[in-house]
Amino acid sequence: MQRSFNYWKKAVYNRNQAETCAGKRDHTTISGKRIKELYTPLDLASFDYQKNLGFPGRYPFTRGVHPTMYRGRLWTMRQFSGFGTAEDTNKRYKYLLSHGQTGLSVAFHLPTLMGIDSDNPLAEGEIGNCGVAIDSLADMEVLFKGIPLDKITTSMTINPPAAVLWAMYIAVAEKQGVSSRVISGTIQNDILKEYIAQKTFIFPPQPSMKLIVDTFEYGAKEVPRWNTISISGYHIREAGATAAQELAFTLRDGIEYVEWALKRGLKIDSFAPRLSFFFNAHNDFFEEIAKYRAARRIWADTMKNRFKAKDQRSWWLRFHTQTSGASLMAQQPYNNIIRVAIQALAAVLGGTQSLHTNSLDETYALPSEEAVTIALRTQQIIAYESGVANTIDPLAGSYFVEKLTGEMEDEAKDYIQRIDNMGGMVKAIELGFPQREIADSAYWYQKAVDQKEKIIVGVNAFEKEHEPIPYLHIDEGVASHQLARLARVKKTRNRSDVRNRLSDLKKAARNDENLMPFILSCVRSYATLGEICDALKEIYGEYQEPITY
Amino acid sequence: MAEKKIRVLIAKPGLDGHDRGAKVICRALRDAGMEVIYTGLRRTPEEIVNSAVQEDADVIGLSILSGAHLVLFPKIMKLLQVNKASDILVIAGGIIPEKDIPKIKKIGIAQVFLPGTSMQEIVRWIEQRLGKGSN
Numbered sequence: 066m067q068r069s070f071n072y073w074k075k076a077v078y079n080r081n082q083a084e085t086c087a088g089k090r091d092h093t094t095i096s097g098k099r100i101k102e103l104y105t106p107l108d109l110a111s112f113d114y115q116k117n118l119g120f121p122g123r124y125p126f127t128r129g130v131h132p133t134m135y136r137g138r139l140w141t142m143r144q145f146s147g148f149g150t151a152e153d154t155n156k157r158y159k160y161l162l163s164h165g166q167t168g169l170s171v172a173f174h175l176p177t178l179m180g181i182d183s184d185n186p187l188a189e190g191e192i193g194n195c196g197v198a199i200d201s202l203a204d205m206e207v208l209f210k211g212i213p214l215d216k217i218t219t220s221m222t223i224n225p226p227a228a229v230l231w232a233m234y235i236a237v238a239e240k241q242g243v244s245s246r247v248i249s250g251t252i253q254n255d256i257l258k259e260y261i262a263q264k265t266f267i268f269p270p271q272p273s274m275k276l277i278v279d280t281f282e283y284g285a286k287e288v289p290r291w292n293t294i295s296i297s298g299y300h301i302r303e304a305g306a307t308a309a310q311e312l313a314f315t316l317r318d319g320i321e322y323v324e325w326a327l328k329r330g331l332k333i334d335s336f337a338p339r340l341s342f343f344f345n346a347h348n349d350f351f352e353e354i355a356k357y358r359a360a361r362r363i364w365a366d367t368m369k370n371r372f373k374a375k376d377q378r379s380w381w382l383r384f385h386t387q388t389s390g391a392s393l394m395a396q397q398p399y400n401n402i403i404r405v406a407i408q409a410l411a412a413v414l415g416g417t418q419s420l421h422t423n424s425l426d427e428t429y430a431l432p433s434e435e436a437v438t439i440a441l442r443t444q445q446i447i448a449y450e451s452g453v454a455n456t457i458d459p460l461a462g463s464y465f466v467e468k469l470t471g472e473m474e475d476e477a478k479d480y481i482q483r484i485d486n487m488g489g490m491v492k493a494i495e496l497g498f499p500q501r502e503i504a505d506s507a508y509w510y511q512k513a514v515d516q517k518e519k520i521i522v523g524v525n526a527f528e529k530e531h532e533p534i535p536y537l538h539i540d541e542g543v544a545s546h547q548l549a550r551l552a553r554v555k556k557t558r559n560r561s562d563v564r565n566r567l568s569d570l571k572k573a574a575r576n577d578e579n580l581m582p583f584i585l586s587c588v589r590s591y592a593t594l595g596e597i598c599d600a601l602k603e604i605y606g607e608y609q610e611p612i613t614y
Numbered sequence: 615m616a617e618k619k620i621r622v623l624i625a626k627p628g629l630d631g632h633d634r635g636a637k638v639i640c641r642a643l644r645d646a647g648m649e650v651i652y653t654g655l656r657r658t659p660e661e662i663v664n665s666a667v668q669e670d671a672d673v674i675g676l677s678i679l680s681g682a683h684l685v686l687f688p689k690i691m692k693l694l695q696v697n698k699a700s701d702i703l704v705i706a707g708g709i710i711p712e713k714d715i716p717k718i719k720k721i722g723i724a725q726v727f728l729p730g731t732s733m734q735e736i737v738r739w740i741e742q743r744l745g746k747g748s749n
Binding site: 175176178179187188189190191194195259263264265303304305391393394395396428429430431504507508511512514515521523524525533536539610612614 | 629630631632633634636637638641642653655656680681682684686709711713728729730732733734
C-alpha cells in the first residue's frame with residue numbers, strides 16, 4: 066500500500082496539483098496545524114479499535130460516555146441567558162422554556178461575577194448589562210419565580226463567588242419545598258481558567274482552591290445530583306489558544322482540582338463523577354471533533370490509571386459546549402448564523418452533553434429575542450432534520466478523523482507533562498506559562514488574518530457594507546430598579562442576625578472549616594453577595610495579576 | 615535627529631476581563647515601533663487619566679466589552695479636560711453597538727474600532743492622525 070500511495074502522490078496528485086492549483090492556498094487548521102492532502106490506512110498503522118475507541122459507554126469512551134448517546138436522549142439545549150433585572154430574565158427563561166429549550170443557564174452581570182453589589186461605585190454603568198443583576202437571595206427568588214427547581218436543571222456561570230450563588234439557589238429550592246438532594250445543575254466554579262484566561266478573579270489561588278474543594282465536599286454529602294464544577298476550556302480558547310492548548314490546559318486544570326481534593330482527604334469516587342467540562346466549538350470542523358473525542362480518551366485514562374478511580378462514572382468526561390463568540394464578526398452579521406450552525410454540528414458529532422449556540426448579534430450586544438430564537442432553532446434543525454443524531458459517533462473510522470484525534474491526544478499529553486514538570490497548574494500560572502502560550506497564539510492568529518493567510522469571510526475577503534441590525538437595549542430603568550430592591554432588602558432584614566452570621570463565616574474561614582454551611586446561613590439571612598465576599602476578602606486578601614502582554 | 619516614538623496607553627475600563635484584543639493591539643503597536651503602556655484590567659477613569667498624564671501618552675486606546683462605555687467614556691473625557699490633557703488622542707474598541715458610535719464621537723473620541731478591524735489598520739490610522747511614519 067505504501068508503494069501505491071507513493072506512486073499516487075508523485076505521479077497523480079503532484080502533477081494535477083501543479084496544473085490546477087496555481088494560487089497558494091492555506092491547508093492548515095485554524096490552530097495552524099498542517100493537514101495532509103489525503104489520509105489512508107497508512108496513517109492508522111498502530112490503530113487498534115478496542116484500545117483506541119471501544120464501544121459507546123465503555124472505556125476509553127472515545128465514542129461517547131453513554132451507551133445510547135442521542136438515540137436515548139438528545140443533548141440538552143441550554144442557551145446561556147441573563148440581562149437586566151431578575152424580572153426581565155425570569156421572563157426570558159419562561160419564553161425559552163416555552164420554545165423547547167430543555168435547561169436553564171444563568172448569565173450574571175459583571176458586578177455579581179466579581180462579588181460586588183450593585184450599590185458599589187465600581188458597578189456604575191454595569192448593572193444588568195452583561196447578565197442579570199443578583200445581589201441577594203431576594204433577587205434569586207424573583208429569578209426562579211414560577212420555575213419548578215425539581216423539574217428543571219440549571220447551569221450557573223459563576224466563578225470566584227460560586228459557593229455564594231449556589232447557596233442562594235439551594236435556599237430558593239428550600240423555599241419551593243424542594244430538597245437539596247433533588248436539585249440538579251452545574252456551577253462553573255473553575256478559578257484556574259480565570260487566572261489563565263477569563264480574568265474574573267477575587268481571591269489568590271490558595272484560598273480559591275480551598276473554596277472549590279469545599280463545594281466538592283459539601284456537594285458529595287448534601288447535593289448529590291449537582292455538578293460542582295465545570296472545568297472550562299471555552300474561555301481559554303476565546304482568549305486565543307489553539308485547539309490543542311484548550312484541550313491540554315483544561316484537562317490539566319481538571320487534574321489540579323482532583324489533586325487538591327485528594328489532598329483534603331476526599332475519596333476519588335466520592336467527587337469525581339460530579340466533575341464536568343465545558344469546551345469551545347470553533348470554526349475548524351474536524352479539528353473540533355477530534356478535540357472532543359481525544360478529551361474523553363485522555364480523561365478516562367487519567368482517572369483510571371493516574372488516579373486509580375474505580376467507579377466508571379469517574380472516568381466519564383461529560384461536557385457542555387458553546388459555539389465560539391470570538392469567531393463571530395461584526396461585518397455582515399447574518400453570516401454568523403452559518404458559522405454557528407457549522408460549529409454546533411461539530412459539537413454534536415463530537416458527542417456533547419449540552420449545547421449553547423451563539424446569536425448572530427453578539428458582536429454588538431446581548432442577543433435579541435429574535436436572534437436567540439434562530440440560535441435555538443439551529444440546534445433543533447441539527448437534532449430533528451439533519452439525521453446526524455441517528456447513529457452514535459458517525460465519523461469514527463475515518464482515516465482523517467482518527468489520525469487527527471490521535472495527534473490531538475499526543476499534543477495535549479505533551480503539554481500536560483510539561484505542566485506536571487513545573488509542579489502543577491497553580492505553579493504554571495504563577496510562572497505565567499499558559500497565559501504566555503495563549504497570548505502568543507492569539508497574536509500569531511491575528512497576524513495571519515491581517516496578512517490574509519487566514520480568510521474570514523466578510524472581514525478580509527468578500528467585504529461589503531451592511532445595514533445596521535436591531536439589537537437588545539438595556540433600559541436605563543434597570544439600575545434604579547435594582548438599587549431600590551437592594552436598599553429595601555438592607556432595610557427590612559434583621560441586621561444583627563446578618564452581622565452575627567457574617568462574623569461566624571469569618572471565624573470559620575480563619576479556622577479553615579468547610580465554609581458552605583456558613584455561606585448558606587449568611588444567604589438565608591439576606592446577607593448580600595458583596596457583604597459575604599468582603600468578609601472573605603478580609604481573611605483571604607485579593608489576587609493581583611502581573612501585567613504582561 | 616531620531617523621531618520621537620509615539621506613546622500609547624492601552625487601558626481597560628469596565629469590569630470585564632476580556633483582554634485578548636487589548637493585548638494583541640499592545641503587541642501590534644509595539645511591533646510597529648510605538649511605545650506601549652498597558653494598564654491592566656478594571657481601571658477606573660481616574661486611574662486611566664492619571665496614567666496617561668504621568669506617562670506623557672500621545673494616544674489612549676480604550677478597550678471595553680462590558681457595555682458600560684456610555685457611562686465610563688464621558689467620565690474619562692471630562693477628566694482629561696480637567697487635567698488639561700484634551701490634546702491626547704483617544705480611540706476605543708470592543709463590543710460597542712453601532713448606534714452608540716455617534717454619541718462616542720461627539721464627546722471627542724476620535725475613532726471606534728469594532729471586531730474584525732485589522733491591526734495594520736489601527737497602526738496606520740494612528741500614524742496618519744499623528745502625522746508620523748506615513749510613508
